[in-house]
Amino acid sequence: MQAVEASGATAGTERDAAAPAADAAVETIHRELTAFARRARASAARMHPELSLVSYTLLGHLEQSGGCRSTDLADHYALDKSTVSRQVAALERAGLIERRLDPGDHRVQVLHLTEAGARILAQVTESRREAFRERLAGWPEEDLRRFAGYLLRYNSATAGDR
Amino acid sequence: MQAVEASGATAGTERDAAAPAADAAVETIHRELTAFARRARASAARMHPELSLVSYTLLGHLEQSGGCRSTDLADHYALDKSTVSRQVAALERAGLIERRLDPGDHRVQVLHLTEAGARILAQVTESRREAFRERLAGWPEEDLRRFAGYLLRYNSATAGDR
């Protein structure tokens, strides 16, 4: 890896006089992930006023899973079922998803992307991906792969408890 | 680096038949950062009911800068000045910060951490850091350093436009 180090950023707090380098790294990860998170919503909203970050991830999950229940979404994203219910209602109103009654159990409604929903999702995904690609332009492929791997590892470690 | 790769996670969408590996990595980064962001607020709130993610970052900036104006905070975090105004009001009400009139310019009020504010901030930082440390336990130091570096690089690239 190369001159990433002291690129100013928010690196201000010279911490750890005694702590090992690993602690400094953890601190940086903490700070930078936090900074990213704080901006994500607003920037997502700015990029695609039509599809909030939550709606986007919900649609994404629907696509990936090929249809699932509201409860599954709530579990997966650690959201209250009422929240999901309203989000889903909005997405349905917008014509991006549809509900199909489960013939086997009349309590459940299986959610599916509509054609329009799939289209919008693909479009937003592409535009988001493009934005990321731009920001990551110039990174050596090796670094990209490693970065992706780290994020996967980090998120999967935290999937449960957060 | 080691077996981070196909750790299942959300890596589901086997994309890129034709796309280079770099694209796959970008896609993963995109997905995982998004997932992280979506959870951050709620998990932060769960961890420290007393200090929201925004309040936390605001206090952090105050500490780092050693006092600044509301406008600076708004600029730095791409927030509306009204939002910052209310956050600041709340933080002041809670006794975590104080306003000092700039003797040179009676329009500006320089914000400073109070003793209590510094204490709470340190406490929350420590607890957050501990949570991160736990999640990152077992990572080789080399990976931690690289991960931190990547995040710094990523965030500094996006600092302006987002």
Place this chain on the structure above:
DNA sequence: CGCTCTCGGTTGTAGAGTACAACCGGATTG
């Protein structure tokens, strides 16, 4: 069968975070 319990989902209510627009009062400049 009928009663209770569980479960998926909706609705009522409330609070945080945010933006935009209008405004206020001190500072700057012509």
Place this chain on the structure above:
DNA sequence: CAATCCGGTTGTACTCTACAACCGAGAGCG
């Protein structure tokens, strides 16, 4: 001084979210 700029506050409205109460459909049991 008048016009303007600038830091900050207030009014308003909307979204996201949680919690709690509720509804209707299965499931288990006497």
